[in-house]
Each structure stands twice: as C-alpha cells, then as structure tokens.
Amino acid sequence: MTAADGLHAGRRVTPFSIESVDPARIKTVAAILQDPTPMHLDPAANRARGMGGALSTQGALNMTWFVETAVRFAGGVDRLVSFKVRFLANVFAGERFECTGTITAIDGDAARAELELVATADGRPVLGGTAVIKTG
Amino acid sequence: MPDYAELVGRRFPAGTYTLPEYVCWLWLDAAQLPPAYEAHPGLAHVVATYGMGVSVQEIVAMMGATVEDGVAFGEFGVEYHESLRAGATYECDAEVLEVERKRGRRSGIFDRLSFRVTIRERGSEAPVAVCTNAWIFPRGGR
Amino acid sequence: MSDYAHLAGHRFPGGTYTLAPWLSWLWSDACKLEPDWGTAHQGLAYLVALRGAGVSIQDIFDLMDATADSGVVFGEFQVDYHGVLRPGATYKCEAEVVDVERKSGRRAGVFDKFTFQVKVREQGSEDVTVVCTNSWIFPRAEGE
Numbered sequence: 250m251t252a253a254d255g256l257h258a259g260r261r262v263t264p265f266s267i268e269s270v271d272p273a274r275i276k277t278v279a280a281i282l283q284d285p286t287p288m289h290l291d292p293a294a295n296r297a298r299g300m301g302g303a304l305s306t307q308g309a310l311n312m313t314w315f316v317e318t319a320v321r322f323a324g325g326v327d328r329l330v331s332f333k334v335r336f337l338a339n340v341f342a343g344e345r346f347e348c349t350g351t352i353t354a355i356d357g358d359a360a361r362a363e364l365e366l367v368a369t370a371d372g373r374p375v376l377g378g379t380a381v382i383k384t385g
Numbered sequence: 386m387p388d389y390a391e392l393v394g395r396r397f398p399a400g401t402y403t404l405p406e407y408v409c410w411l412w413l414d415a416a417q418l419p420p421a422y423e424a425h426p427g428l429a430h431v432v433a434t435y436g437m438g439v440s441v442q443e444i445v446a447m448m449g450a451t452v453e454d455g456v457a458f459g460e461f462g463v464e465y466h467e468s469l470r471a472g473a474t475y476e477c478d479a480e481v482l483e484v485e486r487k488r489g490r491r492s493g494i495f496d497r498l499s500f501r502v503t504i505r506e507r508g509s510e511a512p513v514a515v516c517t518n519a520w521i522f523p524r525g526g527r
Numbered sequence: 528m529s530d531y532a533h534l535a536g537h538r539f540p541g542g543t544y545t546l547a548p549w550l551s552w553l554w555s556d557a558c559k560l561e562p563d564w565g566t567a568h569q570g571l572a573y574l575v576a577l578r579g580a581g582v583s584i585q586d587i588f589d590l591m592d593a594t595a596d597s598g599v600v601f602g603e604f605q606v607d608y609h610g611v612l613r614p615g616a617t618y619k620c621e622a623e624v625v626d627v628e629r630k631s632g633r634r635a636g637v638f639d640k641f642t643f644q645v646k647v648r649e650q651g652s653e654d655v656t657v658v659c660t661n662s663w664i665f666p667r668a669e670g671e
Contacts, residue, residue, distance in 0.1 A: 270417075271417060272417070276416075276553055276557065277415040278412075278415045279549070279553060281408055281412065281415065281433065282431065284546060284549070287552075290552055290553055290556065290562075291552060291562070299567070308433075308458035309417065309427065309430045310416060313416045313418075313425060314416065316425070316427045317425070317427070320426060321429060326422055326426050329426055329465055330464070331463060331465060332463060332464060333460060333462030333464060333517070334460065334461055334462065335460045336457065336459065336460070353454040371439050378460075383386030
C-alpha cells in the first residue's frame, strides 16, 4: 500500500527490510565512498573493539535504507520531500535490518504527511528520525 | 579545552561532483535494492560528500581531531527540491551552522558540529537538495 | 578509415598517486586473497599506473573515439617489477602512448591495438618501481 491508500495519523508505514546485510556490499560502499575506516573492511577491526567479528555498515548505507522506507511508502522518489535521521547504533553484516514507523501528521492543504520512522538491526534500535512525503 | 564555536559561519571551498551512472547502479546494488531508480535519493549523501570541496579528513582536522578519536555521524537530513539525475554535474556549497559543546552521561564531553551542504545542478540557481549533517567529536572526560 | 597511429608518442599528464592502505586491503579482499594492512598485492600496479598517469579510462576512450559501449577490451598487460609496491606510499608516474596499430583478424574483424606505458617511481626516488605496458583492443566497424 502507498500513501495514496487512505492516509491518517497513526497509520503504520509499510516495513522495509533487508533480511541479511551482505558484507560484500559494505565493502562496495567503502570503495564508492573512498572510506578508509577499517571497521567497514576488516572483521578483525571490530573484533579488536569488542564488537564481534562482523563488518559494520556505513551510516550512508543505513540512511539509504531509511530513505527507501519513506520512498516506497510515498510511492516514488519524486514524492519524498525531506528526511532527518539520527544514528543510534551500528548495523552489522549478517543482521536483519528493518525500518518502519507511523504517520504522525497530515497537512491536507499542503498535501504533505510526516512520518516517524525507527530502524532496528536484529531488533536493536539503530536509527530514528522523520520524513516528509507528498500525499497529493 | 579548546572551543570550536568560532567556526560557525565558516564556508568551505565550493566544489563540483559529477554523479556517474555506474555509481548510481552500484549504490542500488550495494544497498541490496532492485534497479528501480535512476539515482536513489540516498545518493544525496555521496554528492554532498564528494562535492563539498573539503574532505572528511579536513573537517576532522578543523575540529582538532583525528579519525582515530571515534568521530561519528550524529544526524543527517536532506530537503529535496528535485530528484537526483545520473550523469548530472552538481555544484556544492557548504558552511558550518553550529558547534555545540555538550556532555552526556555515558558519552562524556563531546562537540556536535552541524554543517549544511547545498547542492545545485551546474548552471542552475535553484537547489536540488539541501543536506544538513551533524557529526559527533568525543572529547573525553565524564 | 581513420588511423590513430599519429597518437604514438602522445604523453599523458602524469601525476602522483598515493596507494591508500584501505584501498590496498580492499583490493586483496575483493580478489579473495588474504588482505594484509602492511603488504600491497603486486597486481595493484595496474591501479597505481592508471590513476597516477593522470588519465581516466574515459579519457583514453575519448582519445580513440570510443565509448563504454564500444566493446573495448584488455589486450595485453605487462609489468616489469623493479621494487615492491607499499601501502601508504606516494608514487610519481609518467605515461605515454607507445603505439597504435590497425589490425584485422578473421574472427575479430578490424581493430586498433592501443599500447601505452606508465613508469612508476616512489616519490623522492629516481629508481623505477614498476613499468606497466598496457594494450587495449578497440573494435572498429568496417569502414570506420
């Protein structure tokens, strides 16, 4: 279902999920971003920090999934007006990422809806924030 | 402890970035998403990071830190005025909005640096997207 | 039919390139080899040479009037090693076109063999670390 199908405050945002975060893709993002941070490249780096032996994702990747949740709910990229996200905790390769939320406000005159979104990795909160989408 | 509040208003050198089609494709693949978009809105981060005319290392150094200090993303937001386009060249202006010294119960003393990157397509005055970043610089102390 | 033989001797801008440790590590990992923060795989000579030559893949395509859809392929690649590549080192590169030969093969049809060479030295040293000689194959349609 998209925003076109009966909007109201309190309505749940369709969850978006990545069943298992792929470590190879984390490395692709590192290459695209020219990111030297070892925790996105070398499992030993996170092991040394006491954070298990899996690669952690980049904030940019987590944010892209957060945005994807809003875009899918809104019905297209041109229907996303804005978003703001806080990074609460790391997401690790192999974890299940899920983002969902609720509509918190509707502005009928402006044809806008505000969403509050929360993302988890294996159930742990990792992102929180808001997005504004077009409804008309 | 040095205070970085005087950085407020500092403008970074303007920069440009052409968003290659292959990066658009690869970003979707890396995010394990279907090839449903020309340029995913999440790429605003990539455009801003490459186009803002200053490197991550330079911003970290400006705040008297190194990447080993545990600098972290705090918040990130984007206001979209148009969709990003694969192959487009973007011009980016960036400036420091705020530097706040804060103290958290678990995190100790830290500086929160907020800066804004305005992205325009080359040749156009109208912004395509405005990105607001907040980075956290731990300063130790409890 | 256009001939690109006149490009022989063309010098690329050259430049410097720092082989970042993260990139060295990621290269080995991407090739499913044992990555090591202190050692660079010698196969990275290709990347150091291309980046340090001051010319992109697209630049070479433009020089040869080709595009990403032209079916350009690697022909040959040769590296003469005089030293070992090191993660974190900065390299100074000089590059020039050696030869462009128009050839034809029964199966391959008409093509241009474009050969260029990059000399890589660690910054501050006169000694050459590696010399990379690349040839790329540019398929040409009949009459092109």
